Amino acid sequence: MDQQGHGGYDDPSTAQPMRPIRQPLQYHLSAPPLPHTSNLHPQHMAQHAYFMSPSLREDLFRRNEAINVSASSVTDLGGTQTRPPQPEEAHVYKDLVALEPDSSGPLPYGSRGNPVTIGGVPTQLLPRHLLPIGANGLISSMGALSQLPISSSGGPLAPSSALGGYPTEVHRATCTLDGKTYVLRRIVGFNLGREKERALEGVERWRRLRCPGVVNVREAFTSWRWGEASIVFVYDFHPLSTTLFAEHLLPRPPRVDPRTGRMQTVDMHVPERKMWSYLCQLASALRQIHKLGLAARCLELGKVLLTGKNRVQINCCSVLDVLTYDPQNPPSAESMANHQAEDLYKLGVLLLCLSSLSSTAGNNIAQSLDNLGRHYSKELKDVVTWLLQSAQEVDRDYGTAKDADELLRLLGPHLADELEASENYSDLLEDSLSRELENARLVRLLCKMGFINERPEYDHDPNWSSTGERYLISLFRDYLFHSVEEGGSGKPVLDLSHLLSNLNRLDAGSEDRIMLTSRDEQSCLVVSYKEIKAAIDSAFSDLSRHG
Numbered sequence: 001m002d003q004q005g006h007g008g009y010d011d012p013s014t015a016q017p018m019r020p021i022r023q024p025l026q027y028h029l030s031a032p033p034l035p036h037t038s039n040l041h042p043q044h045m046a047q048h049a050y051f052m053s054p055s056l057r058e059d060l061f062r063r064n065e066a067i068n069v070s071a072s073s074v075t076d077l078g079g080t081q082t083r084p085p086q087p088e089e090a091h092v093y094k095d096l097v098a099l100e101p102d103s104s105g106p107l108p109y110g111s112r113g114n115p116v117t118i119g120g121v122p123t124q125l126l127p128r129h130l131l132p133i134g135a136n137g138l139i140s141s142m143g144a145l146s147q148l149p150i151s152s153s154g155g156p157l158a159p160s161s162a163l164g165g166y167p168t169e170v171h172r173a174t175c176t177l178d179g180k181t182y183v184l185r186r187i188v189g190f191n192l193g194r195e196k197e198r199a200l201e202g203v204e205r206w207r208r209l210r211c212p213g214v215v216n217v218r219e220a221f222t223s224w225r226w227g228e229a230s231i232v233f234v235y236d237f238h239p240l241s242t243t244l245f246a247e248h249l250l251p252r253p254p255r256v257d258p259r260t261g262r263m264q265t266v267d268m269h270v271p272e273r274k275m276w277s278y279l280c281q282l283a284s285a286l287r288q289i290h291k292l293g294l295a296a297r298c299l300e301l302g303k304v305l306l307t308g309k310n311r312v313q314i315n316c317c318s319v320l321d322v323l324t325y326d327p328q329n330p331p332s333a334e335s336m337a338n339h340q341a342e343d344l345y346k347l348g349v350l351l352l353c354l355s356s357l358s359s360t361a362g363n364n365i366a367q368s369l370d371n372l373g374r375h376y377s378k379e380l381k382d383v384v385t386w387l388l389q390s391a392q393e394v395d396r397d398y399g400t401a402k403d404a405d406e407l408l409r410l411l412g413p414h415l416a417d418e419l420e421a422s423e424n425y426s427d428l429l430e431d432s433l434s435r436e437l438e439n440a441r442l443v444r445l446l447c448k449m450g451f452i453n454e455r456p457e458y459d460h461d462p463n464w465s466s467t468g469e470r471y472l473i474s475l476f477r478d479y480l481f482h483s484v485e486e487g488g489s490g491k492p493v494l495d496l497s498h499l500l501s502n503l504n505r506l507d508a509g510s511e512d513r514i515m516l517t518s519r520d521e522q523s524c525l526v527v528s529y530k531e532i533k534a535a536i537d538s539a540f541s542d543l544s545r546h547g
């Protein structure tokens, strides 16, 4: 089997060819972790300077893998296939893969496309009562699970409170028009009807919103592909994302303390810095949404996605606008203002839920605020109180309006912290990107040399004979790849930094000179990188002319 696990085998009991079993990438092989920077051997130093950090590499690999993982791999990993067949395509989308857990089989995959993990433990290894089926809470027993209606993807249909109580299904799918991966959110059994078709115009307005704090809405369409009336909303797919609910409210199994070797419960407390960061990001997103005359309407822990390191985005925008559309009473400026005020209130409740690690914290505001005051600063408590107050109370207490602009003014210094953190992170990413940029250049150079060297048609070309002008290219190739240790041991030199620094000097056409020795050690040439570069360029352009 190859490294990516694309190999397959036959089951001896049935002699039936089995589907290839997909193995996770062996990240440690593709990106060996380097020693700590301060201990780096000079040879590793060059390596370190040319490649992005192993953790970032692994993160990006995993995300790509989550995009590419196929429906068959999902069932393979779970063991028995329990999901009823999905429609193969819907509208212009194909290869549908359910992103929600299956009620009866092992819970295979989350949106991450990898086995769902809670606190790093694959959900297959956790008791079922600890598994999420929705943002509203945990279903605590198999009995409760079996009472829920079953979706076409085989999972229980938990009505989503954030989406007006309508049951929804979430699928990952590939668009046949642009080949990109999207998320299809199907509102099960919802018949929009002809008289409400204008509701879909609202989705067009969301399409125009480009905001880093909102999961992009692509389109919405009605469909009978699932054998019943449905409406499907299409969003950008964020591989490896999870919801704030899953991240902070799902209990995590105890972990082994590496120092004592004892099992320890995991501290779920959300640090204050993180609370401010979420608050700043969501407040800026609301400001953008409200500026466009829209309202998020679904701001709950289960509908805020954590899409990257500390990066939050509001999910499921536009759904409620369509589902609650009333042709007799179309949305007005007044109804929108109410929804916008509600967004701010819901943001306050969301913070209360995070602070008390309970999805029902909004049921007893006074007690939850009290609790928040005990664990967080007065400043944070004041902002949350502001969010939970009515517009009249804010006017009375602060003499200001209660809207998203005013909220951003309140957040002032914390927005600056957020900006700083985001700039630091973007510097870090840019640095990693520039390292890999160098590598692309070196790969091109290696490809060029690969095209030139050892071509059979050059076998009798006098230019490549030991007296010819291109002979130095093959000597240089030997110098790069086939050097052996001095002293007659014959041990091959596998020094990546030797290769990288020589290729760089070659690419730059440096005047530095090196000595190239023939394999029989009977002749040697002292040449500059500039001369070798010129020889390679000329050989390559000769080759291109004949190509």
Ligand SMILES: Nc1ncnc2c1ncn2[C@@H]1O[C@H](COP(=O)(O)OP(=O)(O)OP(=O)(O)O)[C@@H](O)[C@H]1O
Binding pocket: 099, 100, 110, 111, 112, 132, 133, 134, 135, 136, 158, 159, 160, 161, 162, 168, 170, 183, 215, 235, 236, 237, 238, 239, 240, 241, 242, 243, 245, 302, 303, 305, 315
């Ligand atoms: N745009 C997206 N990109 C990637 N994953 C997504 C996206 N939208 C949803 N998901 C994932 O799909 C899964 C189900 O999403 P959903 O919004 O239904 O959450 P939920 O926890 O089931 O909430 P609820 O009970 O309110 O329906 C979650 O794991 C979520 O991370």
